Amino acid sequence: xxxxxxxxxxxxxxxxxxxxxxxxxxxxxxxxxxxxxxxxxxxxxxxxxxxxxxxxxxxxxxxxxxxxxxxxxxxxxxxxxxxxxxxxxxxxxxxxxxxxxxxxxxxxxxxxxxxxxxxxxxxxxxxxxxxxxxxxxxxxxxxxxxxxxxxxxxxxxxxxxxxxxxxxxxxxxxxxxxxxxxxxxxxxxxxxxxxxxxxxxxxxxxxxxxxxxxxxxxxxxxxxxxxxxxxxxxxxxxxxxxxxxxxxxxxxxxxxxxxxxxxxxxxxxxxxxxxxxxxxxxxxxxxxxxxxxxxxxxxxxxxxxxxxxxxxxxxxxxxxxxxxxxxxxxxxxxxxxxxxxxxxxxxxxxxxxxxxxxxxxxxxxxxxxxxxxxxxxxxxxxxxxxxxxxxxxxxxxxxxxxxxxxxxxxxxxxxxxxxxxxxxxxxxxxxxxxxxxxxxxxxxxxxxxxxxxxxxxxxxxxxxxxxxxxxxxxxxxxxxxxxxxxxxxxxxxxxxxxxxxxxxxxxxxxxxxxxxxxxxxxxxxxxxxxxxxxxxxxxxxxxxxxxxxxxxxxxxxxxxxxxxxxxxxxxxxxxxxxxxxxx
Numbered sequence: 001x002x003x004x005x006x007x008x009x010x011x012x013x014x015x016x017x018x019x020x021x022x023x024x025x026x027x028x029x030x031x032x033x034x035x036x037x038x039x040x041x042x043x044x045x046x047x048x049x050x051x052x053x054x055x056x057x058x059x060x061x062x063x064x065x066x067x068x069x070x071x072x073x074x075x076x077x078x079x080x081x082x083x084x085x086x087x088x089x090x091x092x093x094x095x096x097x098x099x100x101x102x103x104x105x106x107x108x109x110x111x112x113x114x115x116x117x118x119x120x121x122x123x124x125x126x127x128x129x130x131x132x133x134x135x136x137x138x139x140x141x142x143x144x145x146x147x148x149x150x151x152x153x154x155x156x157x158x159x160x161x162x163x164x165x166x167x168x169x170x171x172x173x174x175x176x177x178x179x180x181x182x183x184x185x186x187x188x189x190x191x192x193x194x195x196x197x198x199x200x201x202x203x204x205x206x207x208x209x210x211x212x213x214x215x216x217x218x219x220x221x222x223x224x225x226x227x228x229x230x231x232x233x234x235x236x237x238x239x240x241x242x243x244x245x246x247x248x249x250x251x252x253x254x255x256x257x258x259x260x261x262x263x264x265x266x267x268x269x270x271x272x273x274x275x276x277x278x279x280x281x282x283x284x285x286x287x288x289x290x291x292x293x294x295x296x297x298x299x300x301x302x303x304x305x306x307x308x309x310x311x312x313x314x315x316x317x318x319x320x321x322x323x324x325x326x327x328x329x330x331x332x333x334x335x336x337x338x339x340x341x342x343x344x345x346x347x348x349x350x351x352x353x354x355x356x357x358x359x360x361x362x363x364x365x366x367x368x369x370x371x372x373x374x375x376x377x378x379x380x381x382x383x384x385x386x387x388x389x390x391x392x393x394x395x396x397x398x399x400x401x402x403x404x405x406x407x408x409x410x411x412x413x414x415x416x417x418x419x420x421x422x423x424x425x426x427x428x429x430x431x432x433x434x435x436x437x438x439x440x441x442x443x444x445x446x447x448x449x450x451x452x453x454x455x456x457x458x459x460x461x462x463x464x465x466x467x468x469x470x471x472x473x474x475x476x477x478x479x480x481x482x483x484x485x486x487x488x489x490x491x492x493x494x495x496x497x498x499x500x501x502x503x504x505x506x507x508x509x510x511x512x513x514x515x516x517x518x519x520x521x522x523x524x525x526x527x528x529x530x531x532x533x534x535x536x537x538x539x540x541x542x543x544x545x546x547x548x549x550x551x552x553x554x555x556x557x558x559x560x561x562x563x564x565x566x567x568x569x570x571x572x573x574x575x576x577x578x579x580x581x582x583x
Contacts, residue, residue, distance in 0.1 A: 023070020051081020216280020
């Protein structure tokens with residue numbers, strides 16, 4: 001049996017798409033996959049788009065996506081998606097072509113031996129869970145089984161198979177191949193009686209308890225269990241960006257999200273609570289602020305995480321009760337326990353006051369003339385999208401406006417590459433999602449800077465004729481960079497807008513060259529009607545340019561070095577003190 005046929009059979013039993021960038025060293029594996037009628041190969045113009053589509057594929061299917069690229073330059077273009085998958089802990093399978101084994105550089109001192117040869121395994125070892133170059137045909141079963149196991153087990157992440165061309169062409173006997181058996185050297189960790197008693201004691205004595213709902217809950221498929229735990233304790237909770245879509249705004253006890261670019265109520269809550277129970281969150285600096293030592297200083301902090309290294313970051317954040325355990329094992333124990341929570345009515349009343357007093361979309365934003373306020377846009381979009389929609393924001397300003405201002409509806413999915421966060425992510429991710437879930441409405445929210453990064457995939461979109469709704473929040477600049485330059489560099493804008501050399505084309509004319517339908521929104525007049533025209537269009541893809549004013553700020557936003565409660569625009573000293581004061 002041809003080795004590439006064996007790989008194709010293995011892959012086709014586990015997923016039904018592969019996102020590819022073709023090239024000489026992957027023609028055999030692509031030819032083998034193409035033999036399966038129910039398996040779809042999706043060529044991308046640039047391998048970066050393919051890598052991102054594969055990463056996004058998992059987020060809506062819970063099946064690892066597959067991306068394939070040729071050696072050298074093809075592999076380099078895959079790295080963006082590999083990094084996205086690694087930093088968001090997303091299982092994904094990346095296959096790179098490679099020169100024949102006799103032309104591998106190995107220990108030779110020449111820079112390159114084979115044409116388009118490039119070292120893959122060492123290049124990606126810092127941002128993959130496992131990477132291997134297959135140099136022995138009889139190890140193919142072992143390596144494939146290990147790759148899939150590594151991707152999905154423990155803390156998930158991407159894996160890479162580097163496949164030399166002569167290996168792909170090799171003949172093997174499937175009956176003689178040795179498989180992979182996972183090691184049982186590390187037994188599953190369990191929640192100790194001592195940990196349970198410590199949590200009970202902390203809850204019983206707390207007047208201001210708070211739960212953090214982190215991305216690990218989704219990664220371990222524990223959404224229902226987390227919701228049951230919240231209902232069991234019946235205490236307030238905050239979300240990270242990756243879990244905002246688990247709850248609608250009407251969900252009882254929801255405060256909101258928190259972090260550097262989130263909302264005031266969520267930040268007030270984490271900074272005022274006396275007990276913080278973090279479930280599956282890394283508590284990185286985007287959530288704690290740059291100075292982690294100033295994060296939630298009044299609280300007894302419980303951190304439940306599968307990765308001990310995240311608990312032990314040594315970044316100034318002190319965890320009082322670290323619990324290194326899989327969330328499934330955690331919930332299996334705590335949901336059978338009885339917890340006593342005291343009177344927290346004053347705490348809940350204060351949270352309600354914060355939510356009423358500090359909405360994200362302020363009344364005056366609706367008075368904008370000759371442009372669309374992004375928070376008003378999000379308010380409208382929240383009302384118009386349908387159940388089961390997938391909302392994918394890009395990076396920078398449009399990501400932040402979405403995560404601050406969009407209110408999820410029932411069974412909607414919202415995601416981005418929250419940790420690596422490259423410009424250009426949302427568009428190819430939307431293609432991967434629409435191919436995975438053709439019956440779902442997919443809404444891509446990008447910016448002029450982001451769309452420029454992967455604009456070549458308009459060709460992929462048009463050829464596949466995918467009815468994706470793409471909104472370009474267009475301020476003709478790198479808005480979040482300019483806001484940083486305003487803060488730090490006295491508004492000296494360098495390489496961040498048209499005036500300082502950043503190109504911004506007419507996106508609608510480019511889309512029209514691909515026969516993609518286009519729309520434009522430049523004011524609040526008939527905003528809902530115009531957005532409905534975009535969202536209800538179903539004959540193919542549609543791109544809508546939304547005019548945002550230049551220098552549109554993200555509001556509120558934490559200034560570097562300040563504690564989370566003190567967001568820009570800064571409140572008066574008295575108002576800030578009143579919000580944070582408890583008897």
